[in-house]
Amino acid sequence: MLILMLDLFVKSVTWEAEGVHSYDLRAPDLSPLPPASAGAHIDLVLPQGLTRSYSLLNAPGETRRYWVAVQKDPQSRGGSAWIHQQLKVGDRVQVQAPRNHFALVDSPAPVVLIAGGIGVTPLVAMAAQLNQRQTPWVMHYSARTRARAAFIDHLQNLQAASGGLGQLHLNFDQEPGGKMLDLAAIVNAAPVDAHFYACGPAPMLAAYQAAASQRPAEQVHWEHFSAAPAAPPAGGFQVHLARSARSFTVAPGASILDTLLDNGVSVSYSCMEGVCGACETRVISGEVDHKDLILTPAEQAQNKTMMICCSGCKGAELTLDL
Ligand code: FES
Structure with missing residues (x-):
């Protein structure tokens, strides 16, 4: 890439x-x-x-x-x-x-934005884009306290500029009387055609996925900003690099990325935990054991690309476009 x-x-x-x-x-x-x-x-x-x-x-x-x-x-x-x-x-x-692995779907349907802490950042841009599109949006933004919640003023300005189409709801769960977001109530209150976008810590996203499980999968979107600790990659397979005609053994417990870096192969990477997409690599052959948090289940099933920092191989060999 x-x-x-x-x-x-x-x-x-x-x-x-x-x-x-x-x-x-x-x-x-x-x-x-x-x-x-x-x-x-x-x-x-x-x-x-x-x-x-x-x-x-x-x-x-x-x-x-x-x-x-x-x-x-x-x-x-x-x-x-x-x-x-x-x-x-x-x-x-x-x-x-x-x-961009977290783009707004091109749709006039109303949008529900759910932010946890610093996970608000992509949703700030989304509220601005929805204003440009004149699409109705509601944002539920939860932080531990008001003092830890960034961009409240900016979001209030976006709400004011929405012409009545945008609504901002703030929640501070560690202030006196504070509670966690009631994600089931938020999902249930949304129109049937609404698209949902959430970004926040892993426990919040797990609760969100459970709350939205009855909605069509193509309307429920999320982005992790860090991953929960994952099991080490299975390893124990051969990786072939088609363009450079080199092959390596990925040892048990090692990732493809580690193996390539250890052997002086220059590849792009960032988070090393399957959440950013920087290491996405085209797959030529072999069955990928996907562990990332970016590709949708449908994209994973297509087996066209993989995140080499965290995903492995279900078989004995994998050939990559590197
Ligand atoms: S380095 Fe971020 S997904 Fe692989």
């Missing part, structure tokens, strides 16, 4: 909520950036070799900047902590151009 790399600079850093900063990234000559639709993300390539994915907050069509938010993760392995502490106004940063 050809990935377009961009050399951008940090125009501004803004405190958005407790533990959340936003970064306004621009081209050095302020030229327009490749456009993105709502739900897209960019990858920041950090100096220590880490790559981290962040959803764009930009309204679609806004190409003068990429606007992302970074929540400092107390368990940070160097990504969010480094960005918060080291990335300053005027610094240069390498960015992989936007990709």
